Amino acid sequence: MKINPVIVTLKNNVTITIRAALKTDAEGLLEAGWRYLQESPYLITSLNEFNYTRPQEQAWIRSLNESDNSLLLVAVSGNRIIGNLQLSGESRSKIRHNALLGIAVRKQWQEIGLGTALIRTAIDWARARGILKNIWLHVHATNGRAIALYKKTGFIETGRQPEYIRDPNGGYTDNILMGLFLRP
Numbered sequence: 001m002k003i004n005p006v007i008v009t010l011k012n013n014v015t016i017t018i019r020a021a022l023k024t025d026a027e028g029l030l031e032a033g034w035r036y037l038q039e040s041p042y043l044i045t046s047l048n049e050f051n052y053t054r055p056q057e058q059a060w061i062r063s064l065n066e067s068d069n070s071l072l073l074v075a076v077s078g079n080r081i082i083g084n085l086q087l088s089g090e091s092r093s094k095i096r097h098n099a100l101l102g103i104a105v106r107k108q109w110q111e112i113g114l115g116t117a118l119i120r121t122a123i124d125w126a127r128a129r130g131i132l133k134n135i136w137l138h139v140h141a142t143n144g145r146a147i148a149l150y151k152k153t154g155f156i157e158t159g160r161q162p163e164y165i166r167d168p169n170g171g172y173t174d175n176i177l178m179g180l181f182l183r184p
Contacts, residue, residue: 002065003073006121011112014077018121020065021072021084026057028081029074032106039107042143044165064088069096069131071122075105075114082109085118087125089132097133099126111145119153126182133183140165141174155180 005019021029030052037047052060064072069089074081083105090096101122105114126132137155139146155178163172 002071003125008117010114016075016077016082018073018075018117021061021074023058023061025074025081026054026061029084030054030057032081032084035106036104042140042146069099071125073118073121075118082106083114083118085122087122087135097131099132099135101135101137115149116153135180137178139176139178141176150178
């Protein structure tokens, strides 16, 4: 097993489970992904670009599960995926100590501790494995709630790409690169 399930009681007093994604989660992750895109202006994939199939999703789950420096977590309430986090570890030998973090949480489950729980679970896993030394992420400069979450969990701003993200209205937003350094 990649990681033992973690039981968390959120600020709304609902108890959820965070666990490694399984191949059987493909349909639930596709449904969650579609919902994330409808609910958040901060994802870089647009709805018309989100056209993955169940076999493609299963292959993605399998690839992350088979990699010793990658992780795919799902947060589950009942039988429904309400959030997920991926650590995509680099494959090349000189940089395989790095992983890129991506996280999404359903809107109704935000600001009650789920994002924090997902990130802390991933960080604990990375520290215990000892392979990853750096976790990186990208965030819209205008996404203050996400930036606050990342800072709360130990990430620091390491760079900025001006006007990197094109908004639907034609404007541009900076991309912030943040990192967490796991070395002692």
